[in-house]
Amino acid sequence: MAIHGYDPEITALLVIDPYNDFISEGGKIWPRLQAVAEANGCVPHMLQVLTAARNSRIRVFYAMHHRYRPGDYEGWKYIAPIQKAAWKRKSFEFGTWGGEIRAEFQPLPGETIVAEHWCSSGFANTDLDLELKKHGIHQLIVIGLVAHTCVEATVRYAAELGYDVTVVRDATADYTEEAMHAALDVNMPNYANAIVSTAEIVGSIAAMRPTLVETAGFD
Amino acid sequence: MAIHGYDPEITALLVIDPYNDFISEGGKIWPRLQAVAEANGCVPHMLQVLTAARNSRIRVFYAMHHRYRPGDYEGWKYIAPIQKAAWKRKSFEFGTWGGEIRAEFQPLPGETIVAEHWCSSGFANTDLDLELKKHGIHQLIVIGLVAHTCVEATVRYAAELGYDVTVVRDATADYTEEAMHAALDVNMPNYANAIVSTAEIVGSIAAMRPTLVETAGFD
């Protein structure tokens, strides 16, 4: 793959579903992600990318899954299997620790949390596209969970909507290596303009750092 | 206009922006709406329509405007005039009484509040279309505020997205009679399938009431 360039003015980091239920010890779904996530260092890598983005003043957006609330689905005539599972499991239950963003990933002032998504794509039925447009963003760096569901869905939508997308392959995880492989190696190469490692993207982001040159005066 | 029919299975009431700031004594924007709203009995009519819908088990959805929160707009490169005004005015400020739904209009269990809209249309950048689809809704009865901004925008979007729309002309209000006229008489007749009075729609809704016939047995 050729070198992929970034323009800091139009680049944002998109963090998908950094909920305790997903990526914290004790979270409801963590046991299913743990093997793959620990093997590739997903959580520390996510943090490295986030820190790099903040240091380089790259804008940060959070695409968060719908947090379960009682009554959400009772009146629905149609429901996708993944929604049925979230209902049964009460994933990211509103008002519980599992439905909170893991402490190290708490948004800072000036960072944007968009409306919760109901299925898998951070764009579908939310204001993510609007917020990106309002900030003039065209290039997305994507990290988070889960590779073959929310991450892939968001990457596919981003491509459909016209964004340039980079996925960080060791800052995501999945329930099995097979699902991870389907997402990263079979599907995303059609939609992501670059699929890179944390080390690579941290280097690219550092290169976008605003130059602060203070000339020392003479006295 | 010919008689417009409703099928209760696919009909919903859509209540737009029943915030204290809009329709309660003491609300920030109420003084600008008061003259038109009191002249046509907007608030009591809204309540009559809501009550009729509940009595007939017509589904109720709430399309609510974004509540102002500090930091919302600071990073935006592009902003519409109506958003600039909402920013300056801190309309429907989150955590304040003005940003609460007026007491009589509080949603009941089983009613759906969709994600807040950022501009005027209840559909744009929200899950309103999704929630309507999930409930199998194709016909909308629309009430609320403000006629030529959020109500008209939502009606136009509804028509663009394929819904059958009814507007209740004395269950909405506006800043001036001229703006009210532009919305109800110039623009909406292109997009709304029916524009009716509260008395008319309450009659239509009552006719949709599920029949509960219990035959008393003999003993």
Next chain:
Amino acid sequence: MAIHGYDPEITALLVIDPYNDFISEGGKIWPRLQAVAEANGCVPHMLQVLTAARNSRIRVFYAMHHRYRPGDYEGWKYIAPIQKAAWKRKSFEFGTWGGEIRAEFQPLPGETIVAEHWCSSGFANTDLDLELKKHGIHQLIVIGLVAHTCVEATVRYAAELGYDVTVVRDATADYTEEAMHAALDVNMPNYANAIVSTAEIVGSIAAMRPTLVETAGFD
């Protein structure tokens, strides 16, 4: 209103519905538009703005209404009044002169005609947003027909989706002065960042012209 700036890199001209049926002598709907259009010089103004944009290498996009084809509406369960009228009137009938773009407004190579819209907004159910994103556009200059239907609908959608919008008030027209006034003076000031004359926008566009400096050599 403060001076509104344009960045040529992210600015496009959007031409709405320059069909013969609308703006040519002999067109089906021209008789209804003629009075307002001739009073404000709509058609020559549209051409001036288009020419200015081309001279300054501002990108040009065409948002075109659905051209009537037999069978379009027969299976629809729900239809907006404006669609019913287009059906009955066979507006912009496919394969007829009325459904062709007026000769002087023919797109040039490199200009983009987006998918036809079914109701009024050039964005709804089309690839307009995608094409604008793909070209990096954030600022739109809007001309065309009809002020209170397709033009207003497109302006409202543009604002909802996050674009900065300028409307050229004497490069649009309407069926009545009242409808024109409702669009330009009552509604659009909420959504358009600037509403200007042809003379003003032609000046702004000329200022965006790429500078071509040829230094004369000495001999």
Next chain:
Amino acid sequence: MAIHGYDPEITALLVIDPYNDFISEGGKIWPRLQAVAEANGCVPHMLQVLTAARNSRIRVFYAMHHRYRPGDYEGWKYIAPIQKAAWKRKSFEFGTWGGEIRAEFQPLPGETIVAEHWCSSGFANTDLDLELKKHGIHQLIVIGLVAHTCVEATVRYAAELGYDVTVVRDATADYTEEAMHAALDVNMPNYANAIVSTAEIVGSIAAMRPTLVETAGFD
């Protein structure tokens, strides 16, 4: 999986990309699909499902990929890898045999071809959602090409937008068995309410056939 029911009033067949380039001997991309498609009988199965739908008066919609035209991509600042490939390959070139629907799959009067999609999802930037709403459709039966790109993308979008989706597993194909498996077994079970064989769906569709009972009179 439990038995999945269909209501003929709200069910449609969605045929994705039945272009000669994909599924006809001599098509540009057929050589890449041939092995998987012949192994599972994809093309005859597609035809069986289409015929069954027509016999049962189930509505048919066609979601067609953008046909290559010169100038499509030259001005784009951002482009997805799958679009770059379509550009280079001139897939489904407009005006050529490869860009025509394979003869046996030609739409009949009353069937709907929606606007062409630019990436993979039949919904993105098109009028597919609108046409489905206008016909009151909530349940989709999906057949066509290619399993892990356009079919999966359309299925994912359908689920995001609120539709009930059935995929016919032997009426689709892919470039490799691995990609087919990723689509049908890893990803789609999250989004499709049923994944069935042609034999199964043909049975379900036949059961939806309108009953035509003519009682023979006595004479």
